[in-house]
Amino acid sequence: MPELPEVETVRRQLAPHVEGREISAVRIDDPRWCAPQDAGEVEERLTGRRVESLARRGKHLILAVDDGQQLLMHLRMTGIILWEPEEGAPYERVRIFLDDEYAIAFCDPRRFGTGLLLPTAAERDAYLDARLGPEPLDSAAFTDDVLREVLRGRDAPVKGLLLDQAKIAGIGNIYADESLFRAGIHPARPGRLVKTTQIAPLRAGIVESLELGIASGGASIDDFRHLDGAQGSFQNDFLVHRRAGEPCPDCGHEITKLVVAGRGTYVCEVCQPPPRRLPRSAKPVKSKRNGPIQSDVKRR
Numbered sequence: 001m002p003e004l005p006e007v008e009t010v011r012r013q014l015a016p017h018v019e020g021r022e023i024s025a026v027r028i029d030d031p032r033w034c035a036p037q038d039a040g041e042v043e044e045r046l047t048g049r050r051v052e053s054l055a056r057r058g059k060h061l062i063l064a065v066d067d068g069q070q071l072l073m074h075l076r077m078t079g080i081i082l083w084e085p086e087e088g089a090p091y092e093r094v095r096i097f098l099d100d101e102y103a104i105a106f107c108d109p110r111r112f113g114t115g116l117l118l119p120t121a122a123e124r125d126a127y128l129d130a131r132l133g134p135e136p137l138d139s140a141a142f143t144d145d146v147l148r149e150v151l152r153g154r155d156a157p158v159k160g161l162l163l164d165q166a167k168i169a170g171i172g173n174i175y176a177d178e179s180l181f182r183a184g185i186h187p188a189r190p191g192r193l194v195k196t197t198q199i200a201p202l203r204a205g206i207v208e209s210l211e212l213g214i215a216s217g218g219a220s221i222d223d224f225r226h227l228d229g230a231q232g233s234f235q236n237d238f239l240v241h242r243r244a245g246e247p248c249p250d251c252g253h254e255i256t257k258l259v260v261a262g263r264g265t266y267v268c269e270v271c272q273p274p275p276r277r278l279p280r281s282a283k284p285v286k287s288k289r290n291g292p293i294q295s296d297v298k299r300r
């Protein structure tokens with residue numbers, strides 16, 4: 001699933017192509033993309049508008065047009081955006097024409113990606129702020145104190161807390177594993193047992209992993225592609241993620257795969273010592289948006 005660095009890669013590539021151009025037509029072939037909004041109405045409301053900016057918040061792309069409307073696009077599992085795609089690109093769901101001359105296509109084999117058209121910037125902010133924590137690359141918004149609050153008193157595993165978009169925006173499975181390895185913290189450690197001295201290294205690990213991911217054009221381990229169909233290269237630089245059986249880059253111990261917070265998780269259990277045992281109070285906790293967060297560790 002595209003995470004912050006992958007979505008930011010798309011934004012950086014796409015923004016110069018779309019900003020300042022007029023939307024000459026919109027064709028929504030798959031009405032599920034914008035449901036429950038009516039596809040015909042979304043097409044109509046965007047047609048003839050000029051694109052003012054393409055921004056990102058968490059894993060959302062935000063296309064703002066000149067009458068204040070905001071199109072929020074989410075790639076979910078397998079969505080990609082192509083620039084100047086051939087007609088009828090594979091898994092095409094939506095096509096937006098610009099200046100009667102150019103086109104972008106939203107392609108998505110599993111069709112979980114979404115488009116949501118909001119009338120104003122204020123409604124955009126209300127929608128996103130209700131769902132997303134701070135941007136981790138905004139150093140004013142994401143401080144050590146903010147991270148400490150995210151973890152404080154929580155029995156849920158630190159990895160599950162990092163994945164919760166309402167706590168911190170944009171981190172998914174890849175960057176959670178890489179950040180925790182950089183900080184030397186076991187992913188199953190309950191949030192409240194992360195030591196005070198580990199907070200700053202964890203925040204630094206998150207920022208570093210995300211910035212390296214962006215610098216590599218994201219990671220293409222599944223469907224993620226650039227605008228021209230090219231792959232990102234961050235998968236070649238993973239320290240632990242998807243490296244089960246390989247030696248840890250720091251100590252040489254074998255990297256193992258666990259399931260933490262319901263997700264395949266990669267860890268060096270020498271560099272990231274496991275919690276001695278889960279505290280008695282650690283029980284599965286319900287997270288409103290991400291389903292149950294498991295506090296147990298299972299070996300595969």
Ligand SMILES: [Zn+2]
Nearest residue numbers: 248251268271
């Ligand atoms: Zn190690």
